[in-house]
Amino acid sequence: MMTGTELSKEERAGLALRIEAALRACSGVRGVYRSGSLVSNLLRAGASAWGNERGAEPIVSVAAGAEGVAVEAAIGVDGRVRSVATLRHARDAVDAVLRAEGLRRGSITLTVAYVQSAVEPAPGERRRP
Amino acid sequence: MTDHHEDDPLRRLGLEPADLDGHTIEELGDYLDAGRTPRIPAIEESPGCQLALDALERLRGLGTALMDEEAASAPPVDERWVARILSGIAMDAQAGRRIPFASDDPDVDLAITEGAVRGLVRAAEEAVPGVLVGRCRLDGDVTEPGAPVRVAIDVSVRLGDPLRRVADRLRAEVEDRLRRHTDLRVAAIDVAITDVREGA
Numbered sequence: 001m002m003t004g005t006e007l008s009k010e011e012r013a014g015l016a017l018r019i020e021a022a023l024r025a026c027s028g029v030r031g032v033y034r035s036g037s038l039v040s041n042l043l044r045a046g047a048s049a050w051g052n053e054r055g056a057e058p059i060v061s062v063a064a065g066a067e068g069v070a071v072e073a074a075i076g077v078d079g080r081v082r083s084v085a086t087l088r089h090a091r092d093a094v095d096a097v098l099r100a101e102g103l104r105r106g107s108i109t110l111t112v113a114y115v116q117s118a119v120e121p122a123p124g125e126r127r128r129p
Numbered sequence: 130m131t132d133h134h135e136d137d138p139l140r141r142l143g144l145e146p147a148d149l150d151g152h153t154i155e156e157l158g159d160y161l162d163a164g165r166t167p168r169i170p171a172i173e174e175s176p177g178c179q180l181a182l183d184a185l186e187r188l189r190g191l192g193t194a195l196m197d198e199e200a201a202s203a204p205p206v207d208e209r210w211v212a213r214i215l216s217g218i219a220m221d222a223q224a225g226r227r228i229p230f231a232s233d234d235p236d237v238d239l240a241i242t243e244g245a246v247r248g249l250v251r252a253a254e255e256a257v258p259g260v261l262v263g264r265c266r267l268d269g270d271v272t273e274p275g276a277p278v279r280v281a282i283d284v285s286v287r288l289g290d291p292l293r294r295v296a297d298r299l300r301a302e303v304e305d306r307l308r309r310h311t312d313l314r315v316a317a318i319d320v321a322i323t324d325v326r327e328g329a
Contacts, residue, residue, distance in 0.1 A: 031173070031174070034175075076179065079249075083241055087239040088239070091237055091239065107237070107238065108236065110239050111227060111242060112241040112310075113176035113224065113242050113244070114176040114179045115252075
């Protein structure tokens with residue numbers, strides 16, 4: 001059983017993936033983006049260009065410390081729904097994952113990085129001629 | 130002295146490569162041409178790219194209409210406003226400041242990026258026919274809850290459209306979107322019509 005303050009790199013990565021999945025399944029969430037600095041994102045993009053897809057790093061940031069687990073994520077949201085409502089759903093989803101794993105929440109930092117237009121084409125479909 | 134970056138189209142738009150997570154405007158244009166297939170995760174997972182793709186797509190839709198106008202022997206299009214719009218798109222791709230939402234839990238920090246908000250404002254052009262948003266600025270301390278913020282928008286409109294009515298419609302649309310997606314205390318929305326164009 002994990003204590004909530006000690007997580008191995010593999011445990012953090014697994015937890016990050018489960019949180020990402022929970023966020024993607026969340027009502028109003030249309031995408032999960034990389035949190036972190038532009039520099040680190042650029043480095044990941046470079047790694048991806050060299051064949052290392054997604055830089056082999058989780059999109060969601062998870063850190064474990066004395067205060068518990070700190071989670072940081074950036075999301076895209078449905079423009080028809082109030083952003084703060086979607087953020088609160090997302091917060092609840094993260095809390096649920098932490099609770100299910102017996103982990104103490106240290107902090108949750110969620111940021112809307114993109115608001116999707118109300119009318120969005122399916123992948124592969126053009127919105128306009 | 131010559132700036133060795135001046136030939137870089139990305140920088141001409143006031144955009145650094147990091148703003149599009151290493152991609153270029155040209156790559157995004159090609160990606161749109163291909164109908165966003167095959168899916169490129171690095172683009173689809175970048176909010177800056179998504180903001181730029183949305184705006185480029187709207188601009189591209191207008192470009193088609195403009196070409197139709199030209200084919201019908203309309204006067205040549207002034208391309209300066211297109212450059213201004215591209216410059217605005219470039220600015221939107223930058224995440225900018227983090228705009229907080231009120232939270233009753235000190236361990237939970239919820240926010241929206243300034244770039245996402247600028248994208249929202251720009252997308253309001255969809256609701257007002259003939260309007261194209263060039264630049265959008267949020268003036269004021271958006272990081273401080275409750276601080277007054279002024280929104281300044283430069284727009285291009287069609288020749289012959291009623292200017293005041295168009296500005297009022299855009300202002301109302303922007304106000305609605307900001308109320309729906311932010312906690313900003315919007316003191317004013319200043320719409321400046323900086324271009325009047327013939328055609329589409």
